[in-house]
Amino acid sequence: MTAHDKTLALMARGREFLGTETAILCGAMSWVSERNLVAAISNAGGFGVIACGAMTPELLDAEIAATKTLTQKPFGVNLITMHPQLFELIAICAQHGVGHVVAAGGIPPKGSVEAIKEAGAKVICFAPTLALGKKLLRSGADALVIEGNEAGGHIGPVSTSVLAQEILPTLAEDNIVFVAGGIGRGEAMAGYLEMGAAGVQLGTRFACASESIAHPDFKKMFFRASARDAIASVQVDPRLPVIPVRALRNKGTEEFTAKQIEVAKKLDAGELDMGEAQLAIEHFWAGALRRAVIDGDVEGGSVMAGQSVGMVKAEEPVAEIIAALLVESEAALTKRSAA
Structure with missing residues (x-):
């Protein structure tokens, strides 16, 4: 060397x-x-x-x-x-x-x-x-x-x-x-x-x-991605904490934003208490990384990647x-x- x-x-x-x-x-x-x-x-x-x-x-x-x-x-x-x-x-x-x-x-x-x-x-x-x-x-x-x-x-x-x-x-x-x-x-x-x-x-x-x-599909998503595709998770409502995670944009990231809006509305309407609302947010991504890496579900799973993915x-x-x-x-x- x-x-x-x-x-x-x-x-x-x-x-x-x-x-x-x-x-x-x-x-x-x-x-x-x-x-x-x-x-x-x-x-x-x-x-x-x-x-x-x-x-x-x-x-x-x-x-x-x-x-x-x-x-x-x-x-x-x-x-x-x-x-x-x-x-x-x-x-x-x-x-x-x-x-x-x-x-x-x-x-x-x-x-x-x-x-x-x-x-x-x-x-x-x-x-x-x-x-x-x-x-x-x-x-x-x-x-x-x-x-x-x-x-x-x-x-x-x-x-x-x-x-x-x-x-x-x-x-x-x-x-x-x-x-x-x-x-x-x-x-x-x-x-x-x-x-x-x-x-x-x-x-x-x-x-x-x-x-x-x-999974090959996980790898293919990396190969197609640019730096700007690796986005940080968005927190919609300050009452519902979101741990920042950087992953490739997919249907899952879009659905997560929609889920936060849905839960916030239920919270406002009294259909959920604060604890239930926060659990709903926390559980959204349960098992999502394994689904992407092992099962190849690159649309519903979490394809974690840094901005160097490009x-x-x-x-x-x-x-x-x-x-x-x-x-x-x-x-x-x-x-x-x-x-």
């Missing part, structure tokens, strides 16, 4: 932290980031991350075991901090000797970071603001991911470029910080590395890899995706150093 000296040098801290050839992580995508894709990314020199999502401890146990049969390289596990069995899931990771646990979906509950570290694993947390990033590091996080709202799936309100400018100059020199959200090419990766990032995380770019088990044009092996990112990054760094 000597052809990528500049890029790998900038990734040195991230590579050491992850134990990998490159500091390129794959974002944990529910139903997509399973044993096949995770192992392929790790085998290609990146860092695969199992998306635990709503798995039970028994399912996670089986998934980690299966992944270990496909790769001898390091990989991580992404745990949702609000999972009702979080500590049981942490114990499963410990039993398997998982070296890195990503805590996602909110601030880790009391005792969870300590439980992860007691087993010798590193803790990676998401930091949507500088203040929270500092707090997470003080609380024991070993590394941070700053992810902008260009990303697919659940998103915050601030763009990657702004978060990077706010957080990297303050925290990156003394801490491991990975940048995520909207990264689809190596030139962007190079820019964040130059700003001090230890590495990057990509999800959308890997979702349609040859090794991804996503750069995903064909099914490619993971190794070729990572190689292209490195080539693009090295060319950009070489050009700038020669200027």
